[in-house]
Amino acid sequence: MAASIINDRKIEHIAIVQNDEQSDRRRYYFDQVHLAHRALPEIAPEDVDTTTEFLGKKLSFPLLISAMTGGDHVLLERINANLAAAAEAAGVAMGVGSQRVMFGSPAAERTFALRSHAPSAVLLANLGAVQLNYGFGLDQCRRAVEVLGADALCLHLNPLQELAQPEGDTDFRGIAAKIGEVARQLPVPVIVKEVGCGISPTDAQKLREQGIRYLDVAGSGGTSWSRIEHHRHGGDGDDSLGLTFQDWGIPTPLALSQLRGQGDDITLIGSGGIRHGIDMAKAMVLGASLCGMAAPFLKPAMQSAEEVVQVIERLRQEFRAAMFLLGVTSVRQLVGNEALLLRY
Amino acid sequence: MAASIINDRKIEHIAIVQNDEQSDRRRYYFDQVHLAHRALPEIAPEDVDTTTEFLGKKLSFPLLISAMTGGDHVLLERINANLAAAAEAAGVAMGVGSQRVMFGSPAAERTFALRSHAPSAVLLANLGAVQLNYGFGLDQCRRAVEVLGADALCLHLNPLQELAQPEGDTDFRGIAAKIGEVARQLPVPVIVKEVGCGISPTDAQKLREQGIRYLDVAGSGGTSWSRIEHHRHGGDGDDSLGLTFQDWGIPTPLALSQLRGQGDDITLIGSGGIRHGIDMAKAMVLGASLCGMAAPFLKPAMQSAEEVVQVIERLRQEFRAAMFLLGVTSVRQLVGNEALLLRY
Amino acid sequence: MAASIINDRKIEHIAIVQNDEQSDRRRYYFDQVHLAHRALPEIAPEDVDTTTEFLGKKLSFPLLISAMTGGDHVLLERINANLAAAAEAAGVAMGVGSQRVMFGSPAAERTFALRSHAPSAVLLANLGAVQLNYGFGLDQCRRAVEVLGADALCLHLNPLQELAQPEGDTDFRGIAAKIGEVARQLPVPVIVKEVGCGISPTDAQKLREQGIRYLDVAGSGGTSWSRIEHHRHGGDGDDSLGLTFQDWGIPTPLALSQLRGQGDDITLIGSGGIRHGIDMAKAMVLGASLCGMAAPFLKPAMQSAEEVVQVIERLRQEFRAAMFLLGVTSVRQLVGNEALLLRY
Amino acid sequence: MAASIINDRKIEHIAIVQNDEQSDRRRYYFDQVHLAHRALPEIAPEDVDTTTEFLGKKLSFPLLISAMTGGDHVLLERINANLAAAAEAAGVAMGVGSQRVMFGSPAAERTFALRSHAPSAVLLANLGAVQLNYGFGLDQCRRAVEVLGADALCLHLNPLQELAQPEGDTDFRGIAAKIGEVARQLPVPVIVKEVGCGISPTDAQKLREQGIRYLDVAGSGGTSWSRIEHHRHGGDGDDSLGLTFQDWGIPTPLALSQLRGQGDDITLIGSGGIRHGIDMAKAMVLGASLCGMAAPFLKPAMQSAEEVVQVIERLRQEFRAAMFLLGVTSVRQLVGNEALLLRY
Numbered sequence A, B, C, D: 001m002a003a004s005i006i007n008d009r010k011i012e013h014i015a016i017v018q019n020d021e022q023s024d025r026r027r028y029y030f031d032q033v034h035l036a037h038r039a040l041p042e043i044a045p046e047d048v049d050t051t052t053e054f055l056g057k058k059l060s061f062p063l064l065i066s067a068m069t070g071g072d073h074v075l076l077e078r079i080n081a082n083l084a085a086a087a088e089a090a091g092v093a094m095g096v097g098s099q100r101v102m103f104g105s106p107a108a109e110r111t112f113a114l115r116s117h118a119p120s121a122v123l124l125a126n127l128g129a130v131q132l133n134y135g136f137g138l139d140q141c142r143r144a145v146e147v148l149g150a151d152a153l154c155l156h157l158n159p160l161q162e163l164a165q166p167e168g169d170t171d172f173r174g175i176a177a178k179i180g181e182v183a184r185q186l187p188v189p190v191i192v193k194e195v196g197c198g199i200s201p202t203d204a205q206k207l208r209e210q211g212i213r214y215l216d217v218a219g220s221g222g223t224s225w226s227r228i229e230h231h232r233h234g235g236d237g238d239d240s241l242g243l244t245f246q247d248w249g250i251p252t253p254l255a256l257s258q259l260r261g262q263g264d265d266i267t268l269i270g271s272g273g274i275r276h277g278i279d280m281a282k283a284m285v286l287g288a289s290l291c292g293m294a295a296p297f298l299k300p301a302m303q304s305a306e307e308v309v310q311v312i313e314r315l316r317q318e319f320r321a322a323m324f325l326l327g328v329t330s331v332r333q334l335v336g337n338e339a340l341l342l343r344y
């Protein structure tokens, strides 16, 4: 697929997410998880330390601006620059969208060269894992990391998204082994993520056997790529594949609680439908060490870094409030602490 | 009942199904069944083999155009011809509607003589089992199979539908034994099916004792014959028997999971309210080897074989997608594989 | 309370039931009970014997027109005469409303003297049990039975209804023992019933110790006396006692299933919110031997016996259909037969 | 914070509660608790003794007008005077709002000096527990009790409310121990209460270790302080902290049933979303010895003591009705008596 087409596609995605409210499924699966309020937290908000470490760097709180975009277009450049500057300013992690485009269109590279905007932030490179079956290999992975100056490489698994595109790359044969190979040779860790359908225990087990230690569940409930692709290949009326599968997948809280039993050597990232700091606290109680959020950052990122920072600050305030109201002072006390769940 | 009346009745049924949206109950019982997405299917869509065998013939995927119509009328002839041509072209199974009419009106026979339109397809003859108490016997069963060139004979059980008609044939005494007798002597297998109320474990056990090895549960959730008959004997206002019983019966997914325990010598067909390929995958995970769908084919069948093929192709694409996203390459891996269910 | 006031009250009740749709709470609690359809009933509708015995008399099916009215007014007379004639014609049981009025107003007696309209029907006399604390005793009970020529005497328990009236008779002290005394001396059996709030296991146990063998649960879900009394003492706005308590009580299906364990020497009547023959079948599967229905008979009874018979015939047809579709030929096979419940 | 600001704030609170219907969350959590009706209560309403003792004084029934207001303003004065006069007349307990204001503005004192209006009523003083970290101590607690002539001191825990205010006092460090100290030295008992988020078992255990024997759960479902504070710091659009946390907390019935297991030496008060006498009965069956209600008293208290008495009388009538219909004659029979719960 030509790089210019990928560029156009990225613009199209963004337009759809902006225009179709229902591309965010708003299933609010986290509303079914309840936390045990502490009337007597016995701490002060100042005691609440929302900071955490991820990949050896400190974050002001466990937030990841999830992978979204990049490519040779002024809008994409602006979005990424704003997100990176905001991540740096606010002390959170940031992932870029798939960097595949830059291998066909060198002009796209500069939109991923974000280290100058974010010298100290955790930055995550991104490629589609399935591309390892389409000519990509260790070299491209290295290059993706280099251009960004990334702390890790996200390899995303998106079988439904690929399938919902006529031009999709859908050969997922042997991908687990290839991910493992890359992971063993890359100088930075590999994070495997979905894009909105969740990772099942079986998937997690396979990846663990390949030495993967970071999983971003990216479950269902928030952005639906199936629905977005339906719009791109529209005209099909009500029964396109994308529309029929728009709610396919494992809800994020369920995915997290299923993976918790998998072993302590796995670091989980919770994403997919997280919309405020209470959801973040819930994801962490269910086992996540970091929380990702994508779609809600798009609109502010089209404006300015400041607007992005504002959203982040609101999330931090909410997350800190939730920690305070649960009486916990450190992120470590939160992760996987099921005593904080309210049982009905 | 005179054959001409049966003909008129068939036309009436079709008009009602077309005009009363609620004759399809749209209960979406399958929405309560959840499948375990595989982010890492480790296969390519090409590896997915949706083909299956049914009655010794190959199907492109496990779809049955369920029994609907036939009779001495140009519309009925067109519908059946289009369905048969589409079944042949798309490689799926097709059942005809009750052939009882042809015993009173020889002119109706030609609308069941579909083998020329579908030389290699699985074709299923159809008679009401209750007719075995109303003068029908092995001869008529044989004849029904012959005219169609059928691979099997469906005997349908429809006690509610018969009861909801003033002129209904409702003597179901000794029917199990008579079905057994026919089955033992007919050169092709007998499939016993309901028409939208489901088959209970008790029913299944009785039929198994009679040597029946094929059951089509045809449960509730989709087309309601009780409601359709209500319209035909209308004028009763809100409290006709048909309306009161419109949601009577065993929901299709429940019927399937109850019958699964019954033993491996039973081949199950899932039908009643299946509306897309995800539903098909769910029915198969719950134990079905073949999935039937009726009402949604009616409108395209009134147009052309091509329109029917289009609907089938969409279903196949969806079913294949579901298999791919579950990481299974063969239909065999799907049937009754409860590991593919997502447990909440 | 003067007899004329009671008469007026009865008229008022009827007007309220007619005008306030919500006095029937329409909670449809029976919709949560599911029956196991038999595709292969192995019987004919003619085999279905809906008849049953109650109090030594034969009923065409287990229906009771529940206690409603009576009193010195032409409308009340007409209602009772029509109900009685219909009960006779259709072969069902009938209860009259409270006969207390006739002890103050002899003119009211004739509206309870229904034996001439229904020479062979089961007729049930009716008095409020609480009246045993307000000057009534064995004499009045005997007289109530005599005037009607009743087969049994219903003593109703209505603590909420009494409480929702300013003029209510609410002293329920020692009522169980007094009911027992009456029961031991009366020539006909005593049936104890509620009027829409249900009978709990504790109540049932007390009554059993007093030798009572017939209980009509009259649970919540249908007619709400609390709401009706709210209207009569209206003007209170939204917060009258009657309105606040309008849904108080034990739902009829729950009341039945709780009482089933109580012992085989209790004959249960199910009533409260039963609205068609499927509900009747469900009530019987849950343990009832007879099903009562009140409010839905009011309107036809104001017209003619024929209209009442029509409603009864519809119910019988539905009940018979349900029996047929469950493959049972006798009422005995239905009562308390939990194998007929569909388990989810 | 200057006293005049506190005064203004109190007025603002009241205006918000009056104008924003949704500040009362109307979650009706008590609707999910069902009570077992007794058709045969075997008592008369006169036998029902709704009286109870609280802090050595007799109440006509277990109602507490929960803490609301006070301060140097004619409206606040009127509200408190009306509530106190009504509490006296109707024989119920009354709490005042936080008395902190009177330490900065001596003129506010008179609005808390309610003993003259309510010579024999149970009156509860009120201070924010968190103030023990902001210069308050035993002296202020004593003074708060003295001015009111209080029977006990309520120390409220409101971490969410404080956090939702920019000017909030949020240092809850060591508060449990300080509460314990005050409790050990104060001449009257200390009651610890929340203000709408509930008290968890962990909180209760801490307080018990400090010798606290009275807890008012004040759970979620009714008035939301988080939402009220959102209005005061409005203009934030849809995503203020206050709005995001508006439904945070433990629902009142759940909080009660969780605390029941904590030990018999704890006296529980149920509050938060109680709206009528049936809710009161439910709270008591779940373990409360007293029931608090706040927001619904605000409007009548702005009118007159008589209007408040009317509301109280309606509640008493409802509560008495519930007791009667459960067949219990004393409040003692109600508290924690789970046999009165209806199990589905």
Ligand SMILES: Cc1cc2nc3c(=O)[nH]c(=O)nc-3n(C[C@H](O)[C@H](O)[C@H](O)COP(=O)(O)O)c2cc1C
Residues within 6 Å of the ligand: A013, A014, A017, A066, A067, A068, A069, A096, A097, A098, A126, A154, A156, A193, A194, A195, A196, A218, A221, A222, A223, A271, A272, A273, A274, A292, A293, A294, A295, A296, A298
């Ligand atoms: C506009 C947009 C573009 C995205 N592009 C990518 C991508 O290139 N690579 C990737 O791994 N995920 C991508 N995602 C998925 C997100 O990283 C994330 O997993 C998912 O959207 C769930 O988060 P949400 O519900 O908060 O939006 C994209 C999401 C959005 C909204």
Ligand SMILES: Cc1cc2nc3c(=O)[nH]c(=O)nc-3n(C[C@H](O)[C@H](O)[C@H](O)COP(=O)(O)O)c2cc1C
Residues within 6 Å of the ligand: B013, B014, B017, B066, B067, B068, B069, B096, B097, B098, B126, B154, B156, B193, B194, B195, B196, B218, B221, B222, B223, B271, B272, B273, B274, B292, B293, B294, B295, B296, B298
């Ligand atoms: C118009 C129409 C006619 C039908 N006629 C027959 C029939 O003659 N014989 C039969 O066994 N089933 C008949 N059926 C029932 C179907 O075969 C099937 O069991 C049922 O409709 C459930 O499928 P659905 O919900 O996908 O429509 C008919 C269904 C429709 C919609």
Ligand SMILES: Cc1cc2nc3c(=O)[nH]c(=O)nc-3n(C[C@H](O)[C@H](O)[C@H](O)COP(=O)(O)O)c2cc1C
Residues within 6 Å of the ligand: C013, C014, C017, C066, C067, C068, C069, C096, C097, C098, C126, C154, C156, C193, C194, C195, C196, C218, C221, C222, C223, C271, C272, C273, C274, C292, C293, C294, C295, C296, C298
């Ligand atoms: C208009 C009307 C009057 C009633 N009067 C009496 C009565 O006098 N005595 C009695 O025991 N029950 C009386 N009932 C209660 C019924 O017998 C029955 O228990 C209750 O209404 C539940 O049935 P339903 O939901 O089918 O109406 C009356 C019901 C209605 C609707």
Ligand SMILES: Cc1cc2nc3c(=O)[nH]c(=O)nc-3n(C[C@H](O)[C@H](O)[C@H](O)COP(=O)(O)O)c2cc1C
Residues within 6 Å of the ligand: D013, D014, D017, D066, D067, D068, D069, D096, D097, D098, D126, D154, D156, D193, D194, D195, D196, D218, D221, D222, D223, D271, D272, D273, D274, D292, D293, D294, D295, D296, D298
């Ligand atoms: C206007 C208003 C003011 C309140 N002020 C106080 C207060 O000063 N101190 C306190 O402990 N609780 C205060 N509360 C909380 C109540 O005492 C109670 O815990 C809570 O509102 C739950 O009850 P409800 O749902 O019946 O309103 C106030 C409540 C209202 C509605």
